[in-house]
Amino acid sequence: MPDSATETYTSETIRLLENRVSIRKYTDEPVSDEMVEAVLRAAYRAPTSSNIQSYTTIVVRDPDTKQKLSVVAGNQKHVAETPVFLAFCVDLTRIDYALMKHQHNLHDNNMEVGLVSSVDVALVGMSAYLTAESLGLRGLMIGAVRNNAVASAEILGLPNRVYCLFGMCLGWPAEQPPQKPRMDIGATIHYEKYDADATLASLDTYDGALAEHYESIGKTTTPDSWTHDMDKKFHPPLRDKLREELKTLGFDFR
Ligand SMILES: Cc1cc2nc3c(=O)[nH]c(=O)nc-3n(C[C@H](O)[C@H](O)[C@H](O)COP(=O)(O)O)c2cc1C
Incomplete structure:
Protein backbone atom coordinates (compact mmCIF):
# COMPACT_ATOMS: atom_id res chain seq x y z
CA MET A 1 0.00 0.00 0.00
CA PRO A 2 1.49 3.39 -0.92
CA ASP A 3 2.41 5.68 2.00
CA SER A 4 0.29 8.34 0.37
CA ALA A 5 -2.89 6.29 0.87
CA THR A 6 -3.92 8.02 4.10
CA GLU A 7 -3.02 11.40 2.63
CA THR A 8 -5.30 10.81 -0.35
CA TYR A 9 -8.07 9.24 1.70
CA THR A 10 -8.66 10.92 5.00
CA SER A 11 -11.55 11.42 7.38
CA GLU A 12 -12.07 12.25 11.02
CA THR A 13 -11.95 8.57 11.90
CA ILE A 14 -8.71 8.05 9.97
CA ARG A 15 -7.17 11.10 11.65
CA LEU A 16 -8.24 9.89 15.10
CA LEU A 17 -6.71 6.46 14.53
CA GLU A 18 -3.58 7.79 12.83
CA ASN A 19 -2.90 10.01 15.85
CA ARG A 20 -3.97 7.70 18.64
CA VAL A 21 -1.76 6.61 21.48
CA SER A 22 -2.55 5.00 24.82
CA ILE A 23 -2.98 7.61 27.55
CA ARG A 24 -2.19 6.72 31.18
CA LYS A 25 -2.57 10.12 32.91
CA TYR A 26 -5.85 11.99 33.28
CA THR A 27 -6.90 15.40 34.58
CA ASP A 28 -9.32 15.76 37.51
CA GLU A 29 -12.08 16.85 35.15
CA PRO A 30 -14.99 14.47 35.56
CA VAL A 31 -16.47 12.35 32.80
CA SER A 32 -20.24 12.58 33.08
CA ASP A 33 -22.58 9.59 33.20
CA GLU A 34 -24.31 11.00 30.12
CA MET A 35 -21.06 11.01 28.21
CA VAL A 36 -20.27 7.42 29.18
CA GLU A 37 -23.77 6.37 28.21
CA ALA A 38 -23.48 8.12 24.83
CA VAL A 39 -20.18 6.33 24.22
CA LEU A 40 -21.57 2.92 25.14
CA ARG A 41 -24.83 3.35 23.23
CA ALA A 42 -22.85 4.09 20.08
CA ALA A 43 -20.41 1.25 20.76
CA TYR A 44 -23.25 -1.22 21.15
CA ARG A 45 -24.06 -0.69 17.46
CA ALA A 46 -20.90 -2.68 16.69
CA PRO A 47 -21.53 -5.86 14.71
CA THR A 48 -22.27 -8.87 16.88
CA SER A 49 -21.76 -12.46 15.85
CA SER A 50 -25.20 -14.01 15.03
CA ASN A 51 -26.67 -11.12 17.05
CA ILE A 52 -25.59 -12.81 20.32
CA GLN A 53 -24.80 -9.48 22.06
CA SER A 54 -22.76 -11.38 24.59
CA TYR A 55 -21.50 -8.37 26.51
CA THR A 56 -22.08 -6.46 29.68
CA THR A 57 -20.09 -3.35 30.53
CA ILE A 58 -19.69 -2.36 34.15
CA VAL A 59 -19.09 1.35 34.67
CA VAL A 60 -16.85 1.69 37.72
CA ARG A 61 -16.35 4.99 39.54
CA ASP A 62 -16.03 3.81 43.14
CA PRO A 63 -12.43 4.52 44.30
CA ASP A 64 -12.31 1.35 46.39
CA THR A 65 -13.32 -0.85 43.46
CA LYS A 66 -10.84 0.87 41.13
CA GLN A 67 -8.12 0.44 43.75
CA LYS A 68 -8.86 -3.29 44.09
CA LEU A 69 -8.85 -3.74 40.32
CA SER A 70 -5.56 -1.86 40.06
CA VAL A 71 -3.99 -4.35 42.47
CA VAL A 72 -5.21 -7.31 40.38
CA ALA A 73 -3.81 -5.51 37.33
CA GLY A 74 -0.31 -5.56 38.83
CA ASN A 75 -0.63 -2.24 40.72
CA GLN A 76 -1.21 -0.16 37.62
CA LYS A 77 -1.88 3.19 39.26
CA HIS A 78 -3.81 4.63 36.30
CA VAL A 79 -6.52 2.04 37.04
CA ALA A 80 -6.96 3.52 40.52
CA GLU A 81 -6.63 7.11 39.30
CA THR A 82 -8.81 7.06 36.19
CA PRO A 83 -12.09 9.02 36.55
CA VAL A 84 -14.02 6.10 35.12
CA PHE A 85 -13.12 2.49 34.48
CA LEU A 86 -15.18 0.45 32.05
CA ALA A 87 -15.05 -3.30 32.66
CA PHE A 88 -15.88 -5.03 29.38
CA CYS A 89 -17.28 -8.43 30.27
CA VAL A 90 -18.11 -11.48 28.21
CA ASP A 91 -21.62 -12.40 29.32
CA LEU A 92 -23.22 -15.74 28.45
CA THR A 93 -26.09 -15.45 30.93
CA ARG A 94 -28.62 -14.32 28.32
CA ILE A 95 -27.63 -17.11 25.94
CA ASP A 96 -27.87 -19.53 28.87
CA TYR A 97 -31.39 -18.23 29.50
CA ALA A 98 -32.34 -18.58 25.82
CA LEU A 99 -31.25 -22.21 25.81
CA MET A 100 -33.01 -22.97 29.09
CA LYS A 101 -36.19 -21.42 27.72
CA HIS A 102 -35.97 -23.99 24.96
CA GLN A 103 -35.24 -26.92 27.30
CA HIS A 104 -31.49 -26.98 26.65
CA ASN A 105 -28.46 -25.81 28.54
CA LEU A 106 -25.07 -24.23 27.96
CA HIS A 107 -23.25 -26.65 30.24
CA ASP A 108 -21.15 -27.88 27.36
CA ASN A 109 -20.18 -24.48 26.00
CA ASN A 110 -17.13 -24.84 23.82
CA MET A 111 -14.29 -23.02 22.13
CA GLU A 112 -16.60 -21.49 19.51
CA VAL A 113 -18.90 -19.98 22.15
CA GLY A 114 -15.91 -18.69 24.08
CA LEU A 115 -14.35 -17.23 20.96
CA VAL A 116 -17.34 -15.48 19.39
CA SER A 117 -18.53 -14.05 22.69
CA SER A 118 -15.04 -12.67 23.39
CA VAL A 119 -14.79 -11.23 19.87
CA ASP A 120 -18.13 -9.48 20.41
CA VAL A 121 -16.78 -7.79 23.53
CA ALA A 122 -13.58 -6.74 21.78
CA LEU A 123 -15.61 -5.11 19.00
CA VAL A 124 -17.71 -3.17 21.51
CA GLY A 125 -14.60 -2.21 23.48
CA MET A 126 -12.75 -0.78 20.50
CA SER A 127 -15.90 0.96 19.30
CA ALA A 128 -16.25 2.57 22.74
CA TYR A 129 -12.60 3.57 22.70
CA LEU A 130 -12.92 5.26 19.32
CA THR A 131 -16.25 6.90 20.17
CA ALA A 132 -14.77 8.27 23.40
CA GLU A 133 -11.81 9.67 21.46
CA SER A 134 -14.18 11.35 19.03
CA LEU A 135 -15.49 13.34 22.04
CA GLY A 136 -11.97 14.31 23.16
CA LEU A 137 -11.64 11.69 25.89
CA ARG A 138 -8.56 9.50 25.93
CA GLY A 139 -7.96 6.09 27.42
CA LEU A 140 -6.18 2.85 27.88
CA MET A 141 -7.27 -0.74 27.59
CA ILE A 142 -6.40 -2.96 30.56
CA GLY A 143 -5.96 -6.65 29.85
CA ALA A 144 -4.25 -7.21 33.18
CA VAL A 145 -7.66 -7.76 34.82
CA ARG A 146 -7.04 -11.31 33.56
CA ASN A 147 -3.98 -11.62 35.82
CA ASN A 148 -6.57 -13.18 38.10
CA ALA A 149 -9.90 -13.57 36.30
CA VAL A 150 -11.59 -14.97 39.40
CA ALA A 151 -10.45 -12.08 41.62
CA SER A 152 -11.65 -9.55 39.01
CA ALA A 153 -15.00 -11.36 38.84
CA GLU A 154 -15.34 -11.21 42.63
CA ILE A 155 -14.51 -7.50 42.77
CA LEU A 156 -17.06 -6.74 40.04
CA GLY A 157 -19.70 -9.11 41.46
CA LEU A 158 -19.83 -11.16 38.26
CA PRO A 159 -22.11 -14.22 38.30
CA ASN A 160 -21.36 -17.57 36.70
CA ARG A 161 -20.83 -17.34 32.90
CA VAL A 162 -19.50 -13.77 33.03
CA TYR A 163 -15.84 -12.76 32.93
CA CYS A 164 -14.02 -9.50 32.45
CA LEU A 165 -12.09 -9.71 29.18
CA PHE A 166 -10.47 -6.29 29.55
CA GLY A 167 -11.07 -2.94 31.14
CA MET A 168 -10.67 0.60 29.92
CA CYS A 169 -9.45 3.69 31.73
CA LEU A 170 -11.20 6.74 30.37
CA GLY A 171 -10.60 10.40 31.12
CA TRP A 172 -9.37 13.75 29.86
CA PRO A 173 -5.72 13.52 28.84
CA ALA A 174 -3.01 14.95 31.09
CA GLU A 175 -0.13 13.76 28.90
CA GLN A 176 0.69 13.55 25.22
CA PRO A 177 3.31 10.83 24.80
CA PRO A 178 4.89 10.18 21.42
CA GLN A 179 3.34 7.39 19.39
CA LYS A 180 4.81 3.92 19.64
CA PRO A 181 6.02 2.83 16.21
CA ARG A 182 4.17 -0.01 14.53
CA MET A 183 5.64 -2.74 12.38
CA ASP A 184 6.05 -2.01 8.69
CA ASP A 231 10.13 -13.54 24.60
CA LYS A 232 9.95 -12.08 28.12
CA LYS A 233 6.17 -11.83 27.94
CA PHE A 234 5.38 -15.31 26.65
CA HIS A 235 8.16 -17.45 28.06
CA PRO A 236 7.33 -18.87 30.52
CA PRO A 237 3.66 -18.93 29.41
CA LEU A 238 1.61 -15.90 30.34
CA ARG A 239 -1.43 -16.29 32.63
CA ASP A 240 -1.07 -20.02 32.68
CA LYS A 241 -4.01 -20.44 35.08
CA LEU A 242 -6.46 -18.56 32.86
CA ARG A 243 -8.07 -21.64 31.30
CA GLU A 244 -8.80 -23.08 34.75
CA GLU A 245 -10.01 -19.73 36.08
CA LEU A 246 -12.37 -19.28 33.13
CA LYS A 247 -13.68 -22.79 33.66
CA THR A 248 -14.51 -21.83 37.24
CA LEU A 249 -16.41 -18.86 35.83
CA GLY A 250 -18.47 -21.03 33.45
CA PHE A 251 -16.41 -20.91 30.24
CA ASP A 252 -15.06 -24.19 28.91
CA PHE A 253 -13.00 -23.17 25.86
CA ARG A 254 -12.81 -26.91 25.04
C1 LIG B 1 -6.61 -5.78 25.02
C2 LIG B 1 -5.53 -4.82 25.47
C3 LIG B 1 -5.08 -4.87 26.77
C4 LIG B 1 -4.11 -3.97 27.22
N1 LIG B 1 -3.73 -4.00 28.52
C5 LIG B 1 -2.87 -3.07 28.99
C6 LIG B 1 -2.56 -3.02 30.37
O1 LIG B 1 -3.02 -3.82 31.18
N2 LIG B 1 -1.74 -2.04 30.80
C7 LIG B 1 -1.19 -1.11 29.95
O2 LIG B 1 -0.46 -0.22 30.41
N3 LIG B 1 -1.47 -1.13 28.62
C8 LIG B 1 -2.31 -2.08 28.13
N4 LIG B 1 -2.64 -2.09 26.81
C9 LIG B 1 -2.09 -1.07 25.92
C10 LIG B 1 -0.98 -1.62 25.04
O3 LIG B 1 0.18 -1.87 25.79
C11 LIG B 1 -0.70 -0.61 23.93
O4 LIG B 1 -1.86 -0.46 23.15
C12 LIG B 1 0.46 -1.03 23.03
O5 LIG B 1 1.65 -1.10 23.75
C13 LIG B 1 0.65 -0.05 21.88
O6 LIG B 1 0.82 1.26 22.35
P1 LIG B 1 -0.18 2.42 21.88
O7 LIG B 1 -1.58 2.01 22.24
O8 LIG B 1 0.23 3.66 22.63
O9 LIG B 1 -0.01 2.57 20.42
C14 LIG B 1 -3.57 -3.01 26.33
C15 LIG B 1 -4.02 -2.98 25.01
C16 LIG B 1 -4.98 -3.88 24.58
C17 LIG B 1 -5.45 -3.83 23.15
Whole structure:
Protein backbone atom coordinates (compact mmCIF):
# COMPACT_ATOMS: atom_id res chain seq x y z
CA MET A 1 0.00 0.00 0.00
CA PRO A 2 1.49 3.39 -0.92
CA ASP A 3 2.41 5.68 2.00
CA SER A 4 0.29 8.34 0.37
CA ALA A 5 -2.89 6.29 0.87
CA THR A 6 -3.92 8.02 4.10
CA GLU A 7 -3.02 11.40 2.63
CA THR A 8 -5.30 10.81 -0.35
CA TYR A 9 -8.07 9.24 1.70
CA THR A 10 -8.66 10.92 5.00
CA SER A 11 -11.55 11.42 7.38
CA GLU A 12 -12.07 12.25 11.02
CA THR A 13 -11.95 8.57 11.90
CA ILE A 14 -8.71 8.05 9.97
CA ARG A 15 -7.17 11.10 11.65
CA LEU A 16 -8.24 9.89 15.10
CA LEU A 17 -6.71 6.46 14.53
CA GLU A 18 -3.58 7.79 12.83
CA ASN A 19 -2.90 10.01 15.85
CA ARG A 20 -3.97 7.70 18.64
CA VAL A 21 -1.76 6.61 21.48
CA SER A 22 -2.55 5.00 24.82
CA ILE A 23 -2.98 7.61 27.55
CA ARG A 24 -2.19 6.72 31.18
CA LYS A 25 -2.57 10.12 32.91
CA TYR A 26 -5.85 11.99 33.28
CA THR A 27 -6.90 15.40 34.58
CA ASP A 28 -9.32 15.76 37.51
CA GLU A 29 -12.08 16.85 35.15
CA PRO A 30 -14.99 14.47 35.56
CA VAL A 31 -16.47 12.35 32.80
CA SER A 32 -20.24 12.58 33.08
CA ASP A 33 -22.58 9.59 33.20
CA GLU A 34 -24.31 11.00 30.12
CA MET A 35 -21.06 11.01 28.21
CA VAL A 36 -20.27 7.42 29.18
CA GLU A 37 -23.77 6.37 28.21
CA ALA A 38 -23.48 8.12 24.83
CA VAL A 39 -20.18 6.33 24.22
CA LEU A 40 -21.57 2.92 25.14
CA ARG A 41 -24.83 3.35 23.23
CA ALA A 42 -22.85 4.09 20.08
CA ALA A 43 -20.41 1.25 20.76
CA TYR A 44 -23.25 -1.22 21.15
CA ARG A 45 -24.06 -0.69 17.46
CA ALA A 46 -20.90 -2.68 16.69
CA PRO A 47 -21.53 -5.86 14.71
CA THR A 48 -22.27 -8.87 16.88
CA SER A 49 -21.76 -12.46 15.85
CA SER A 50 -25.20 -14.01 15.03
CA ASN A 51 -26.67 -11.12 17.05
CA ILE A 52 -25.59 -12.81 20.32
CA GLN A 53 -24.80 -9.48 22.06
CA SER A 54 -22.76 -11.38 24.59
CA TYR A 55 -21.50 -8.37 26.51
CA THR A 56 -22.08 -6.46 29.68
CA THR A 57 -20.09 -3.35 30.53
CA ILE A 58 -19.69 -2.36 34.15
CA VAL A 59 -19.09 1.35 34.67
CA VAL A 60 -16.85 1.69 37.72
CA ARG A 61 -16.35 4.99 39.54
CA ASP A 62 -16.03 3.81 43.14
CA PRO A 63 -12.43 4.52 44.30
CA ASP A 64 -12.31 1.35 46.39
CA THR A 65 -13.32 -0.85 43.46
CA LYS A 66 -10.84 0.87 41.13
CA GLN A 67 -8.12 0.44 43.75
CA LYS A 68 -8.86 -3.29 44.09
CA LEU A 69 -8.85 -3.74 40.32
CA SER A 70 -5.56 -1.86 40.06
CA VAL A 71 -3.99 -4.35 42.47
CA VAL A 72 -5.21 -7.31 40.38
CA ALA A 73 -3.81 -5.51 37.33
CA GLY A 74 -0.31 -5.56 38.83
CA ASN A 75 -0.63 -2.24 40.72
CA GLN A 76 -1.21 -0.16 37.62
CA LYS A 77 -1.88 3.19 39.26
CA HIS A 78 -3.81 4.63 36.30
CA VAL A 79 -6.52 2.04 37.04
CA ALA A 80 -6.96 3.52 40.52
CA GLU A 81 -6.63 7.11 39.30
CA THR A 82 -8.81 7.06 36.19
CA PRO A 83 -12.09 9.02 36.55
CA VAL A 84 -14.02 6.10 35.12
CA PHE A 85 -13.12 2.49 34.48
CA LEU A 86 -15.18 0.45 32.05
CA ALA A 87 -15.05 -3.30 32.66
CA PHE A 88 -15.88 -5.03 29.38
CA CYS A 89 -17.28 -8.43 30.27
CA VAL A 90 -18.11 -11.48 28.21
CA ASP A 91 -21.62 -12.40 29.32
CA LEU A 92 -23.22 -15.74 28.45
CA THR A 93 -26.09 -15.45 30.93
CA ARG A 94 -28.62 -14.32 28.32
CA ILE A 95 -27.63 -17.11 25.94
CA ASP A 96 -27.87 -19.53 28.87
CA TYR A 97 -31.39 -18.23 29.50
CA ALA A 98 -32.34 -18.58 25.82
CA LEU A 99 -31.25 -22.21 25.81
CA MET A 100 -33.01 -22.97 29.09
CA LYS A 101 -36.19 -21.42 27.72
CA HIS A 102 -35.97 -23.99 24.96
CA GLN A 103 -35.24 -26.92 27.30
CA HIS A 104 -31.49 -26.98 26.65
CA ASN A 105 -28.46 -25.81 28.54
CA LEU A 106 -25.07 -24.23 27.96
CA HIS A 107 -23.25 -26.65 30.24
CA ASP A 108 -21.15 -27.88 27.36
CA ASN A 109 -20.18 -24.48 26.00
CA ASN A 110 -17.13 -24.84 23.82
CA MET A 111 -14.29 -23.02 22.13
CA GLU A 112 -16.60 -21.49 19.51
CA VAL A 113 -18.90 -19.98 22.15
CA GLY A 114 -15.91 -18.69 24.08
CA LEU A 115 -14.35 -17.23 20.96
CA VAL A 116 -17.34 -15.48 19.39
CA SER A 117 -18.53 -14.05 22.69
CA SER A 118 -15.04 -12.67 23.39
CA VAL A 119 -14.79 -11.23 19.87
CA ASP A 120 -18.13 -9.48 20.41
CA VAL A 121 -16.78 -7.79 23.53
CA ALA A 122 -13.58 -6.74 21.78
CA LEU A 123 -15.61 -5.11 19.00
CA VAL A 124 -17.71 -3.17 21.51
CA GLY A 125 -14.60 -2.21 23.48
CA MET A 126 -12.75 -0.78 20.50
CA SER A 127 -15.90 0.96 19.30
CA ALA A 128 -16.25 2.57 22.74
CA TYR A 129 -12.60 3.57 22.70
CA LEU A 130 -12.92 5.26 19.32
CA THR A 131 -16.25 6.90 20.17
CA ALA A 132 -14.77 8.27 23.40
CA GLU A 133 -11.81 9.67 21.46
CA SER A 134 -14.18 11.35 19.03
CA LEU A 135 -15.49 13.34 22.04
CA GLY A 136 -11.97 14.31 23.16
CA LEU A 137 -11.64 11.69 25.89
CA ARG A 138 -8.56 9.50 25.93
CA GLY A 139 -7.96 6.09 27.42
CA LEU A 140 -6.18 2.85 27.88
CA MET A 141 -7.27 -0.74 27.59
CA ILE A 142 -6.40 -2.96 30.56
CA GLY A 143 -5.96 -6.65 29.85
CA ALA A 144 -4.25 -7.21 33.18
CA VAL A 145 -7.66 -7.76 34.82
CA ARG A 146 -7.04 -11.31 33.56
CA ASN A 147 -3.98 -11.62 35.82
CA ASN A 148 -6.57 -13.18 38.10
CA ALA A 149 -9.90 -13.57 36.30
CA VAL A 150 -11.59 -14.97 39.40
CA ALA A 151 -10.45 -12.08 41.62
CA SER A 152 -11.65 -9.55 39.01
CA ALA A 153 -15.00 -11.36 38.84
CA GLU A 154 -15.34 -11.21 42.63
CA ILE A 155 -14.51 -7.50 42.77
CA LEU A 156 -17.06 -6.74 40.04
CA GLY A 157 -19.70 -9.11 41.46
CA LEU A 158 -19.83 -11.16 38.26
CA PRO A 159 -22.11 -14.22 38.30
CA ASN A 160 -21.36 -17.57 36.70
CA ARG A 161 -20.83 -17.34 32.90
CA VAL A 162 -19.50 -13.77 33.03
CA TYR A 163 -15.84 -12.76 32.93
CA CYS A 164 -14.02 -9.50 32.45
CA LEU A 165 -12.09 -9.71 29.18
CA PHE A 166 -10.47 -6.29 29.55
CA GLY A 167 -11.07 -2.94 31.14
CA MET A 168 -10.67 0.60 29.92
CA CYS A 169 -9.45 3.69 31.73
CA LEU A 170 -11.20 6.74 30.37
CA GLY A 171 -10.60 10.40 31.12
CA TRP A 172 -9.37 13.75 29.86
CA PRO A 173 -5.72 13.52 28.84
CA ALA A 174 -3.01 14.95 31.09
CA GLU A 175 -0.13 13.76 28.90
CA GLN A 176 0.69 13.55 25.22
CA PRO A 177 3.31 10.83 24.80
CA PRO A 178 4.89 10.18 21.42
CA GLN A 179 3.34 7.39 19.39
CA LYS A 180 4.81 3.92 19.64
CA PRO A 181 6.02 2.83 16.21
CA ARG A 182 4.17 -0.01 14.53
CA MET A 183 5.64 -2.74 12.38
CA ASP A 184 6.05 -2.01 8.69
CA ILE A 185 2.63 -2.66 7.18
CA GLY A 186 4.38 -4.60 4.43
CA ALA A 187 4.83 -7.26 7.10
CA THR A 188 1.26 -7.25 8.35
CA ILE A 189 -0.82 -6.56 5.23
CA HIS A 190 -0.57 -9.16 2.48
CA TYR A 191 -2.43 -9.30 -0.80
CA GLU A 192 -4.30 -12.32 -2.16
CA LYS A 193 -2.18 -14.89 -0.31
CA TYR A 194 -0.14 -15.08 2.87
CA ASP A 195 3.45 -13.93 2.29
CA ALA A 196 5.68 -15.74 4.78
CA ASP A 197 8.82 -13.87 3.69
CA ALA A 198 7.24 -10.45 4.17
CA THR A 199 5.98 -11.45 7.62
CA LEU A 200 9.43 -11.74 9.14
CA ALA A 201 11.54 -9.60 6.80
CA SER A 202 11.32 -6.31 8.70
CA LEU A 203 11.39 -7.56 12.28
CA ASP A 204 15.06 -6.69 12.82
CA THR A 205 14.32 -3.16 11.63
CA TYR A 206 11.34 -3.02 13.96
CA ASP A 207 13.44 -4.20 16.90
CA GLY A 208 15.72 -1.23 16.23
CA ALA A 209 12.90 1.30 15.70
CA LEU A 210 11.20 0.29 18.94
CA ALA A 211 14.48 0.40 20.86
CA GLU A 212 15.03 3.94 19.52
CA HIS A 213 11.52 4.94 20.59
CA TYR A 214 11.97 3.56 24.12
CA GLU A 215 15.38 5.24 24.43
CA SER A 216 13.84 8.56 23.35
CA ILE A 217 11.31 8.39 26.20
CA GLY A 218 13.87 7.18 28.74
CA LYS A 219 12.49 3.65 29.02
CA THR A 220 14.91 0.80 29.64
CA THR A 221 15.21 -1.37 26.56
CA THR A 222 17.50 -3.72 24.66
CA PRO A 223 18.71 -3.36 21.05
CA ASP A 224 16.38 -6.22 20.03
CA SER A 225 13.50 -4.52 21.78
CA TRP A 226 10.35 -6.11 20.36
CA THR A 227 11.52 -9.72 20.03
CA HIS A 228 13.09 -9.43 23.48
CA ASP A 229 9.83 -8.11 24.99
CA MET A 230 7.77 -10.85 23.34
CA ASP A 231 10.13 -13.54 24.60
CA LYS A 232 9.95 -12.08 28.12
CA LYS A 233 6.17 -11.83 27.94
CA PHE A 234 5.38 -15.31 26.65
CA HIS A 235 8.16 -17.45 28.06
CA PRO A 236 7.33 -18.87 30.52
CA PRO A 237 3.66 -18.93 29.41
CA LEU A 238 1.61 -15.90 30.34
CA ARG A 239 -1.43 -16.29 32.63
CA ASP A 240 -1.07 -20.02 32.68
CA LYS A 241 -4.01 -20.44 35.08
CA LEU A 242 -6.46 -18.56 32.86
CA ARG A 243 -8.07 -21.64 31.30
CA GLU A 244 -8.80 -23.08 34.75
CA GLU A 245 -10.01 -19.73 36.08
CA LEU A 246 -12.37 -19.28 33.13
CA LYS A 247 -13.68 -22.79 33.66
CA THR A 248 -14.51 -21.83 37.24
CA LEU A 249 -16.41 -18.86 35.83
CA GLY A 250 -18.47 -21.03 33.45
CA PHE A 251 -16.41 -20.91 30.24
CA ASP A 252 -15.06 -24.19 28.91
CA PHE A 253 -13.00 -23.17 25.86
CA ARG A 254 -12.81 -26.91 25.04
C1 LIG B 1 -6.61 -5.78 25.02
C2 LIG B 1 -5.53 -4.82 25.47
C3 LIG B 1 -5.08 -4.87 26.77
C4 LIG B 1 -4.11 -3.97 27.22
N1 LIG B 1 -3.73 -4.00 28.52
C5 LIG B 1 -2.87 -3.07 28.99
C6 LIG B 1 -2.56 -3.02 30.37
O1 LIG B 1 -3.02 -3.82 31.18
N2 LIG B 1 -1.74 -2.04 30.80
C7 LIG B 1 -1.19 -1.11 29.95
O2 LIG B 1 -0.46 -0.22 30.41
N3 LIG B 1 -1.47 -1.13 28.62
C8 LIG B 1 -2.31 -2.08 28.13
N4 LIG B 1 -2.64 -2.09 26.81
C9 LIG B 1 -2.09 -1.07 25.92
C10 LIG B 1 -0.98 -1.62 25.04
O3 LIG B 1 0.18 -1.87 25.79
C11 LIG B 1 -0.70 -0.61 23.93
O4 LIG B 1 -1.86 -0.46 23.15
C12 LIG B 1 0.46 -1.03 23.03
O5 LIG B 1 1.65 -1.10 23.75
C13 LIG B 1 0.65 -0.05 21.88
O6 LIG B 1 0.82 1.26 22.35
P1 LIG B 1 -0.18 2.42 21.88
O7 LIG B 1 -1.58 2.01 22.24
O8 LIG B 1 0.23 3.66 22.63
O9 LIG B 1 -0.01 2.57 20.42
C14 LIG B 1 -3.57 -3.01 26.33
C15 LIG B 1 -4.02 -2.98 25.01
C16 LIG B 1 -4.98 -3.88 24.58
C17 LIG B 1 -5.45 -3.83 23.15
